Amino acid sequence: ALSAGSRLLRGRGGHVVIRFALGGCTNRPFFRIVAANSRRARDGKYLEQLGCLDPLPNAHGEKVAGLNLERLRYWLGCGAQLSRPAEKLLGLAGFLPLHPMTVTGAERLRRRRQREQQPQAAPADGSAEPGTGT
């Protein structure tokens, strides 16, 4: 990995990130929460695995996630960055405060649903009134 023009050559930058590495099969994703050099491939060699996340709900309706908080704290103490999905997941877990984009995303979703409901309600009212009127 250390040829002359290699991305990983030292002396040019790169930092530790805690992010998701995708694994699994077709139509069956599985994420490993991983501390790796930022310039590595997404699924490539990592420094340490800190947990896992199964995005599909199991038989009990749960999405199972495991987090090795002790090692997570170590890497954060070493100055690791977090990717946005990792930050959101840790916010959901309660380890970090809720990510602002989670809140924003929730509000946007709610507004979109309201807007979808109103046009349905308005034509429904509009079509019902002449019916009741006559």
Next chain:
Amino acid sequence: MAALGARGTAALPVRLRALWALPARRALAADAGEGKAAQPKPAFTDEAVQTLLYKMTGLDLHKVFRPEKKGLKPPHYKLMTEAQLEEATRKAIEEAKTKLIMPPVLNEREPIDDVLAEDKVLEGTETAKYVFTDLSYSIPHRERFIVVREPNGVLRKATWEERDRMIQIFFPKEGRRVVPPTLFKDENLGTVFQQDRHEDVLNMCIAQFEPDSPDYIRVHHRTYEDIEKHGKYDLLRSTRHFGGMVWYLLSRKKTDGLLIDMINRDLLDDATSLITLYHMLHPECQSAKEAKEQKLQGVDLIKVFVKTESQREGYIQLALQAYEEAMATSSAS
């Protein structure tokens, strides 16, 4: 064996403490409800109680070390002198003692009901709940953080069933399955009891459930009830479950069948230990007071107990008579 908790650690004998892997000083909220360690009532873990129960369990080496189904190997013969044989028997007895250590008898655990955060903003964003488990290696399982983020935004601690499932997924224990086998459902237990496999059921139950879970307690009580109904006490004799069964029967005062069984098998010492335990557990009953006043021993103790406390007086009197006749004939001949 799972961790017991803060109560009664000091009262336990050393071998029990080491084997049940008790943590040094953990105070679980549930322990406040386990009043058995309180002064008036003797607990399952008291030294005196444990000695009596252990004596009653018996030590039949042939049953403890009976062949288990393992891989097929030709038998291994050794030529020994008398001294070596004694030494080997002694070591076997030591091993049998460790095999006969009784599993803990605890009260049912209190359900966990703790909300850590409520975020109403998250309502409607997710369809399934997230279960987060702390995978740090050096934490005891009882103190692990397992939290659930519900679809309505509430972040709460996981229930005991969720906890057991998650811990089995990430830290699998041998003999335990993530979803408990259907054997432990009430309707299926009857079938197994008809095949006289109570001991196997109890061993599987110990492997699968935590000692303070409601399922563990339910299966154990069901087994003991069935044994008591059919009088199959000998199935559990010389196993580690005998003490628990005796404790269960004593707390519910259903000792008659067991007493008759012991007298029929000429185990008078066990019968007296049983009645001593009964008096320790229920000191306010009449026979206990009489026994303490007159300091009765042996057969007299049993007779007083039979007169005052038992329901099946007739049967016990018959059994005692038969025993005394047998003693008379054997001492005469």
